[in-house]
Amino acid sequence: MTTNDPRAFAITEEALRFIAGGVIALTAVVLALTLVVIVHHIVTDRQRRRNRSRFETASMLLAPHLVNNSPSLDDAVSVARGKAGDRAVGLVLRRARYDLKGPIVDRITEILVSTGEVKKLLTEAKSRRDWRRAGAVRGLGECGGAQAREALIAAAADDVSSEVRRAAREGLLSDGAQEAVHAAVRSFIADLPRRSGWRRSFYARLAGVAPDQLTELIRSGELKGAEEKLAIEALGDAGRPVALVLAMERIGSAEAEMRATAVRVIGKVATDREVPVVIEALNDPEWFVRAAAARSIEWMATLNAATTHHNWQQDACEKLVKHMTDSSWWVRANAARALSRCGNAGVQMLLIASQSQDRYARDAAIAALATAPLQPEVRLEIKKRIDALIEQSQPSIPAPRPKELFA
């Protein structure tokens, strides 16, 4: 077949028509889909705005009655339901139960039961869809009360979805009743979440709601290795005094990571009495224990700044300054930061270190001085001295750039 053959042109024309038809059809489909997406976006956006507006209306109507636990709260709820709808009022009450403490919490639960919010969530918690069940179970946790608790205990133990079981545990911890916390702990142990963040979050909430049960769990030996450390750290983060007891028991552990955990926990909950233990940990053979000890001294100096007499600061400063030349940069940096929190004595030592021949100590000292909580005039004076130092020693000091740090 040659190009002069008319049949060749006929076939090509047919093919072209076919392609053109396909392109037009595809364009039409794309345009139709784009239109659907735009309409969907507009509708959902409008719905989202309306929901937000309803939530805000309900919040404004109910907040003054909630904070005062006012006798007219029930009337206010009726008015808010009329203006903003049941869904918005339910959300506001559940959220308020999360934000507030005291007798109002039980009253909110009663209202949530009487308005049918709990019943609605109990129905949703039987849905075949996992995401819907998880949402309902979370909602039930925010509602509290016996009915919700029963459903949550069943979900935490038996639900087929791990997400729903996790949501149920969160709900049980929000509830806070002893029976609920016990069920949450049993479910957690039987079904340890794979992500450490989820486990950490559970311990943190348990430490906040039921520190005694968490302590019991640690002492029972059911938590091994990393779990035990996470649990003790959670108690320390929550500022529970029992964390100090547990940490002091483990400070001499043969396991270096456990020693580091213990030192960190002591830094968060200790008083002046435990300072020598932390200072002693600065001599640990493991760098990360020394780094944790330096960090703990920083926390103790910061968290207890208003209450302690800081008799220990001079001693700590002398030990910390030696670690400005530690073989680990992490320890050097933490030691410098801790010095910057140890008042005038620490700042003076950092100033000396900032003129050191040791480049690492000098850099760590300058970086720590830049973030030290100083009076503006002291800060300006130090900035001048550092600038002068840099001018003298250029170009031998490569980093950090103090002019930027002190900007």
Add this chain to the structure above:
Amino acid sequence: MATAQNRKKRPVIVAESNFLSARLMMASLQSIGFSVVVARNGDEVVRLIGAYRCELLILNMNFGRPSGLELLRLLKVRQETIPVMVITAVGQAEMKAAAGAMGVRAFFDLPFVPEELCKRVTELVGAP
């Protein structure tokens, strides 16, 4: 010495991105006579501090963007002298230490009892 009327003109700023939490704190403080303004982002905080001679900034450390810590840093750079009370959830010891390092000395935990919030604020800035 500030008169009662003058004091009323100096509001407390509640920096909280959650609408309901902000309303609950606002209603608590208003119930004992404080004047309260709510800031829902960092720009609003800076603008309100500039616009009013505020008594106190109540700052939730989980403020969103910028974070509470970034906002504290910004205030420090701007050399704002407003007293700050930081609100944290239970279990945020490191967050408290970081705020303490920025010069914050007053802390308050969530969830809260409204009366305790009022008492704490009154301790810090005096009765309204």
